[in-house]
Amino acid sequence: MLLVGTPVERAHLREALDEGTIEVVGEFSTPAAARASGLAADGLLSAADRLPATDVPEIVEELTRREIEVLELLAEGLPNKAIADRLHISDQTVKFHVASIYAKLGAANRTDAVRRAVRQGLLTL
DSSP, X not given: OEEESOHHHHHHHHHHSOTTTXXXXXXXXXXXXXXXXXXXXXXXXXXXXXXXXXXXXOOSSOOOHHXXXXXXXXXXXXXXXXXXXXXXXXXXXXXXXXXXXXXXXXXXXXXXXXXXXXXXXXXXX
């Protein structure tokens, strides 16, 4: 089995696995990294799909209206330049908002931020 998620999420997955019958052959932060590894495994277990919503930390600080707008565009898969163009702001301002979103949601990357926002009810996909 390949495990995918943040280090904390992977630790939770390892704890939940029956170590006597399931062998973990690799751990990765993203599904793409797991696929690129070339390791032979019977499956990929992603923390995003397996952890109950209660394992997602509550938001410490509310997102601003502009941060929600940036988050919605992140969910569409837009790069910073396209987000900046769409919102008529600079690339640097987008980078600032993205960093703030990560901090407020406790996210490691764009995908994690969107996943956490969906679980918190901030976004609907």
